[in-house]
Amino acid sequence: MSELSNALLEEIIEEVRPLTRQGKVADYIPALAGISPDQLGMAVYAADGSHYQAGDADTRFSIQSISKVLSLTVALTLYDEPEIWQRVGKEPSGQAFNSLVQLELEQGKPRNPFINAGALVMCDLLESRLTAPRLRMLEIVRRLAQQNDINYDRVVARSEYEHSARNAAIAWLMKSFGNFHNDVSKVMETYFHYCSLAMSCNELARTFFYLANQGRSLGEDVTVISPRHARQVNALMMTSGMYDGAGEFAWRVGMPAKSGVGGGIVAVIPGVMSIAVWSPALDSSGNSLAGTVMLEKLTERLGRSIF
Amino acid sequence: MSELSNALLEEIIEEVRPLTRQGKVADYIPALAGISPDQLGMAVYAADGSHYQAGDADTRFSIQSISKVLSLTVALTLYDEPEIWQRVGKEPSGQAFNSLVQLELEQGKPRNPFINAGALVMCDLLESRLTAPRLRMLEIVRRLAQQNDINYDRVVARSEYEHSARNAAIAWLMKSFGNFHNDVSKVMETYFHYCSLAMSCNELARTFFYLANQGRSLGEDVTVISPRHARQVNALMMTSGMYDGAGEFAWRVGMPAKSGVGGGIVAVIPGVMSIAVWSPALDSSGNSLAGTVMLEKLTERLGRSIF
Amino acid sequence: MSELSNALLEEIIEEVRPLTRQGKVADYIPALAGISPDQLGMAVYAADGSHYQAGDADTRFSIQSISKVLSLTVALTLYDEPEIWQRVGKEPSGQAFNSLVQLELEQGKPRNPFINAGALVMCDLLESRLTAPRLRMLEIVRRLAQQNDINYDRVVARSEYEHSARNAAIAWLMKSFGNFHNDVSKVMETYFHYCSLAMSCNELARTFFYLANQGRSLGEDVTVISPRHARQVNALMMTSGMYDGAGEFAWRVGMPAKSGVGGGIVAVIPGVMSIAVWSPALDSSGNSLAGTVMLEKLTERLGRSIF
Amino acid sequence: MSELSNALLEEIIEEVRPLTRQGKVADYIPALAGISPDQLGMAVYAADGSHYQAGDADTRFSIQSISKVLSLTVALTLYDEPEIWQRVGKEPSGQAFNSLVQLELEQGKPRNPFINAGALVMCDLLESRLTAPRLRMLEIVRRLAQQNDINYDRVVARSEYEHSARNAAIAWLMKSFGNFHNDVSKVMETYFHYCSLAMSCNELARTFFYLANQGRSLGEDVTVISPRHARQVNALMMTSGMYDGAGEFAWRVGMPAKSGVGGGIVAVIPGVMSIAVWSPALDSSGNSLAGTVMLEKLTERLGRSIF
Structure with a gap:
């Protein structure tokens, strides 16, 4: 098993790069259709506040859903x-x-x-x-x-x-x-x-840290929602966060997650880390194709999922 | 937070006893319609192989789905x-x-x-x-x-x-x-x-221990399925194990689980324990009403869910 | 068999009067909910231009659909x-x-x-x-x-x-x-x-005379639509004119017809006559309950339907 | 307008012959898939008992629905x-x-x-x-x-x-x-x-004469069903006789009719005639493509439909 590190994330990014051309960038509005599918980003905040990133983790994109x-x-x-x-x-x-x-x-x-x-x-x-x-x-x-x-x-x-x-x-x-x-x-x-909120992987991973941290944010340590609510939102992301591909995603990745047609996915392992990935090309369910594989690989390398 | 113990399970059983008359025993076949709704059982196998039980944990019932x-x-x-x-x-x-x-x-x-x-x-x-x-x-x-x-x-x-x-x-x-x-x-x-398999809570909790134990059974330590398959079956139970009440169950209980109209539910916290509960009266989704509450209370008392 | 006459129409009106309290006046908007269900009207224009009427045939109502x-x-x-x-x-x-x-x-x-x-x-x-x-x-x-x-x-x-x-x-x-x-x-x-067009049975029967007259209006003898189009509109009324009760209506009455939730129905026997009936209370399909019976009785008395 | 005659039917048959290759013969069972699409038949019994036919009106085929x-x-x-x-x-x-x-x-x-x-x-x-x-x-x-x-x-x-x-x-x-x-x-x-009943156009047109004749058969003059029932069965054929193409068929042909995937259609003009046509290739609704056109042409030539 691997440990979390920038190198690990970069390795994963390189492995999935060939997949960025397989899916299809959302094209129902011109403003999204123009996004280059070549971009790939990944960011993680671990429970101890440590931060990891790779690729275009600072590039902002449309977070959509x-x-x-x-x-x-x-x-x-x-x-x-x-x-x-x-x-x-x-x-x-x-x-x-x-x-x-x-x-x-x-x-x-x-x-x-x-x-x-x-x-x-x-x-x-x-x-x-x-x-x-x-x-x-x-x-x-x-x-x-x-x-x-x-x-x-x-x-x-x-x-x-x-x-x-x-x-x-x-x-x-x-x-x-x-x-x-x-x-x-x-x-x-x-x-x-x-x-239409424009945010980067780094910003998203930090924003959604509260779902991995019993409802409390990183840094200022603000209570966003109660620990019970945090657990419940995670449960809801698990069963309904990935459009009509939630079952397949749970089967492959095993993390509560929410995707957007801008190609972003946020995921958490409660008590362990919050993650954001980004790759604009989508699979047939509307979820980032390479983004899903990045999360799948992360879960395999770390030997961590919620199951 | 509480620790796993027979006393904890008995406490939970007594708390939910008033609920056993609220749901409705499955009546689509005569052989199930005759079951007394007063029965309540619960059994747990922890990761270390320790075993806990309460109520009618040795009574066999129809495991159904x-x-x-x-x-x-x-x-x-x-x-x-x-x-x-x-x-x-x-x-x-x-x-x-x-x-x-x-x-x-x-x-x-x-x-x-x-x-x-x-x-x-x-x-x-x-x-x-x-x-x-x-x-x-x-x-x-x-x-x-x-x-x-x-x-x-x-x-x-x-x-x-x-x-x-x-x-x-x-x-x-x-x-x-x-x-x-x-x-x-x-x-x-x-x-x-x-x-129509007739099994007790104790037998079910032991049978499904492999899903909490990376695919390996208790006792003889047989590999039932691979660790990956065990994770995946858990994921599938999470998203689809509780009929059309899977989302509500995940929200309230936060464990992969599978129910049957005989009133049984098996649930696991991977790496932690396998659980079986039984109470014949069902809620409107066809899941054991008191059984669901037993699992909800267990998760609250132990401060453990997968989220 | 009877002949068309004001007396026949009056007879029919009296026979269906007890039914006016059985259906339900449309109540999805206040302006319709206030209509008295006691009103009953019927008007016919025969192919030769002769005109018959009974009941509230001059009272205007909302023609709706x-x-x-x-x-x-x-x-x-x-x-x-x-x-x-x-x-x-x-x-x-x-x-x-x-x-x-x-x-x-x-x-x-x-x-x-x-x-x-x-x-x-x-x-x-x-x-x-x-x-x-x-x-x-x-x-x-x-x-x-x-x-x-x-x-x-x-x-x-x-x-x-x-x-x-x-x-x-x-x-x-x-x-x-x-x-x-x-x-x-x-x-x-x-x-x-x-x-929201407000029209009486007499006005409706005259208006829709063109469907019984190969597309030509009464009086000024204007071509509204071609004979072929008139036949086709009649066919469409036959199969789809009475909401989800078209089959039952065809079975009972056997005329192309179109109803409105104001309680009106217009019907034609091509080459024979155009008819309008009105009774505000509706059956479960949204068609005038007494109005349907008026048409059914007319078809029986005259021994005329299109089948 | 034309009069009913064998010549008229033959004329129609020749006009539609080019269409026999446009549809698709039913192929869900081998026994039907083997039928040659080149066959075309048509038969009519007029109200006075006179009989007309053209093409393969004596060839038996599977009457199906x-x-x-x-x-x-x-x-x-x-x-x-x-x-x-x-x-x-x-x-x-x-x-x-x-x-x-x-x-x-x-x-x-x-x-x-x-x-x-x-x-x-x-x-x-x-x-x-x-x-x-x-x-x-x-x-x-x-x-x-x-x-x-x-x-x-x-x-x-x-x-x-x-x-x-x-x-x-x-x-x-x-x-x-x-x-x-x-x-x-x-x-x-x-x-x-x-x-699987195997019947010819001539046999079908004679068999269904009762629907054009107030419920009474041709020849022995047997009451098959009451005049009211005959009207009602015709009404039902009008609204539901042609699968999910009943509305289009009513619009184009304007006769109560019932089709089968063997390529046959029976139709009636009440009080006027019973008709059977046959051409094995079907349109997208499962109705005989050339058969529908034969009926459409007959209605146009005679200037007769029920509308």
């Missing part, structure tokens, strides 16, 4: 649990991330907070309680990542909004069932801004 | 992985355990080996390679549990077979897609025999 | 057929009139022009070709009905718009598949105005 | 209507003829008697009341067609039975919902025998 974990995290700090779980479930969907079929059959209650419908409900919850939900999210990620210049990529946010027909359909369908309370356009704007 | 883990385990010893995974997936279904909707839309390939369709495919695989699949399974569980009188409950097996229309529909649908190779009746007979 | 036949009719005058049928099908849906399930599975192409999705596409087509689609529709119905004060009920139109979340979801879903070209809000406004 | 009309007809003579309609619906399915999705969602009640599930229920009904359902059907068609040598094609029946996995799944699914009472294999044997 990784932001869904942040929306849920913020909702957990603003609401009592029953207020959240009466509006969204905790089960894997067994369907594509943007399908309306299940949402209609289940009366407008999304399966979990990590599919689009569920994340839109989280944003709707935030809209009801926060006066400036976009500003608030920036404050949170800047503090967690300890980087004051993290920001939204407004070109991406605008581009997403202009291609948002499917998400609008989802939001309106939930509204028809009474499960959407605020203005659809306004909440979608917030949702797309969150998706 | 818990046997699906055994079918997969045996299949993993008989086939190369691709031969298995081309015929069954690894994803949560997001549907009832016996639904045909998804099976038709996905061309007869079951979502995972722990729903009925997937387990029937596992039995079909065993039928193709074993001359006496029922006898072989008995040998395996007798050796793992170190109990030579474990047997099928033929009344239950017969009763299941007589109420097997839905499973026959599932098997024939898969046959229509070319994903079922042997005689439907014959494979269903095997499937129902496996479901 | 009956307007979907008018939208299709206008579309047929503005577009070549392939331009229409590449965007909407001709098959019965086998689903509720406002379901999104089938629409998603069939890539945003509605099953037929008489479900909401299909009618929205018709309105989208009209929007693309007409500078004032609402004014144009008024001109058409005023001329066909020979009544210059027919108008939209703006209270109903407004109320529908305020409860339009489901239709917005449908329109946005079609937009996500590229099958909706104009502004969603604007087209929905037109759609709800058409639904 | 056309037999579903006969099963329903026989059921209507054996049962009170409510006994039938509590077990099968009257609505178009909006789905493929052999789908299980809708059947599961609708609790094992088939949408109508002309999809496989519904026809299997009809055969199950016949099995419960007839001692020799196969013999009885032969007697009926021999009398109606006035041909004593009409028989089952046992090679086809056997071949169907050997490829019956999908139908077995359907039957077992209905059994799981309590909507199938007899032995699945036995009823399927009857079902496949009915499908």
Whole structure:
């Protein structure tokens, strides 16, 4: 078994480099379609605060659906649990991330907070309680990542909004069932801004350290959420964090994780480390192809997974 | 935090006793409908081989779908992985355990080996390679549990077979897609025999110790499956082991587990312990209601989950 | 067998009067929920231009989905057929009139022009070709009905718009598949105005006379659509005009017909007569309960159906 | 407009001959796959008993799903209507003829008697009341067609039975919902025998004359079913007789009709004539491609449809 080190991460990066040309960069909006698939990054924060990185770990990219974990995290700090779980479930969907079929059959209650419908409900919850939900999210990620210049990529946010027909359909369908309370356009704007957050692997690994550390952040040691909530968010990432590829990912990698179509994946081994990987080309489930293999190799080399 | 002890298990049993009347005993076959819901059992084997138990831990009951883990385990010893995974997936279904909707839309390939369709495919695989699949399974569980009188409950097996229309529909649908190779009746007979295995909590906890022990059994220290396969089966139980309640179970309990409608649940914390609980009354997802709470309390008291 | 006469229509009205309390008045918008279920009307125009009526045949009500036949009719005058049928099908849906399930599975192409999705596409087509689609529709119905004060009920139109979340979801879903070209809000406004047309049985029977008369209107004898198109619209009403109750209606009544949730139904026997009935209380499929029986009785008394 | 004549039928046959190579002969069983697509037949019985024919009108072929009309007809003579309609619906399915999705969602009640599930229920009904359902059907068609040598094609029946996995799944699914009472294999044997009936266009047009003649047969003038039932069966053929192409067929042809994958279609204009056409190559909905065009041309030439 290997030990964590920059060399180990670099080794892994080199091994997966040939895979970067196998998947397909997200192309549903022009702002993402232009990203070069040649980029590869990896960063780790171990439980003791030590930090490791390799490749393009400082290059910022669009975190996309990784932001869904942040929306849920913020909702957990603003609401009592029953207020959240009466509006969204905790089960894997067994369907594509943007399908309306299940949402209609289940009366407008999304399966979990990590599919689009569920994340839109989280944003709707935030809209009801926060006066400036976009500003608030920036404050949170800047503090967690300890980087004051993290920001939204407004070109991406605008581009997403202009291609948002499917998400609008989802939001309106939930509204028809009474499960959407605020203005659809306004909440979608917030949702797309969150998706457009531009962060690097280093920033992401640091930001999500709280999930590996019983809810407490690195550095200032702030309690983000309770230890129980941290365990629970990890559980939810395990069963529903990787779109309709969660089972395969658990089987191969065995870590709670959340991916985004920008090619990023954050993963944690509770009590051990938080990890962020990035490679823009995606597999057929919409998860970073080389990113998944980086995590698989890391788990094999360290002999560590949660199973 | 508490330490593992018989006293701790007994404490938990007493705490959940009031819940035994809240769920509903499975009643789709007469042989199960007659079970008294007052029974409660719990057994643990720790990594060091130490053993704990409480309540009706020696009473045998119908293990039902818990046997699906055994079918997969045996299949993993008989086939190369691709031969298995081309015929069954690894994803949560997001549907009832016996639904045909998804099976038709996905061309007869079951979502995972722990729903009925997937387990029937596992039995079909065993039928193709074993001359006496029922006898072989008995040998395996007798050796793992170190109990030579474990047997099928033929009344239950017969009763299941007589109420097997839905499973026959599932098997024939898969046959229509070319994903079922042997005689439907014959494979269903095997499937129902496996479901009818009568085992106690003590026997189950000992049998499934290999999943907490990198694939190696307790006692004779036999390699049941490789460490990698053990990790992978655990991952699959995590995402798909608890019917359409896997997400909620992961959120509350945070352990890989598999339940049966007989009221049993087996769970593991890899490297730490294997657990079996039993309480016949089921929740709305078909999982033991008090059994789930027993596991939840155990995880809280020990401060241990996989997250 | 009876002959057509005012007396026959009055007889039928009296026979069905006890049924007016059995169904349920549409209550999804306040403006419809307040309608008294005691009202009953019936009007017939025979092929020779003779006219019969009974009950509240001069009371105007909200024609609702009956307007979907008018939208299709206008579309047929503005577009070549392939331009229409590449965007909407001709098959019965086998689903509720406002379901999104089938629409998603069939890539945003509605099953037929008489479900909401299909009618929205018709309105989208009209929007693309007409500078004032609402004014144009008024001109058409005023001329066909020979009544210059027919108008939209703006209270109903407004109320529908305020409860339009489901239709917005449908329109946005079609937009996500590229099958909706104009502004969603604007087209929905037109759609709800058409639904809100307030017309009486006498006016409706006269308006839809063209479907019984090879496409030519009564009175001024204007060609509304070609004989072939008239036959085809009748065929479409036969298979898809009565929501998910078209088969039952064909079985019992045997006439091409279109119903609205305002309680109206228009029906024709080609070459013989056009009929309009009205009774606000609806059956479980959303069709006028007493209205269906009125048509059934008329067909029995006259010994006339299309079968 | 033309008059009915052998010459007219021959003209139509020649016009559609180029189309016989466009569709695709059914190939799910070898016994059908071998049929030459070059064959074309057409036969008409007018209301006055006069008879017209062209092409291969005497060649027998497998009537397949056309037999579903006969099963329903026989059921209507054996049962009170409510006994039938509590077990099968009257609505178009909006789905493929052999789908299980809708059947599961609708609790094992088939949408109508002309999809496989519904026809299997009809055969199950016949099995419960007839001692020799196969013999009885032969007697009926021999009398109606006035041909004593009409028989089952046992090679086809056997071949169907050997490829019956999908139908077995359907039957077992209905059994799981309590909507199938007899032995699945036995009823399927009857079902496949009915499908395998070998009849010519001339025999079919004569057999189904009762649907154009208020329920009375040609020749011996036997009452097959009541005038009301005849109207109703026609209505059902109109909405559900042409698989998932019923709407398109109504739009183009405008006659109640039932097709079979053997390439035959029977159609009627009530009070006017019964028609049978045959051309083995099928369109994408499973209906005879050239057969549909033959009927379309006949309706155009005669200026007759039911609309």
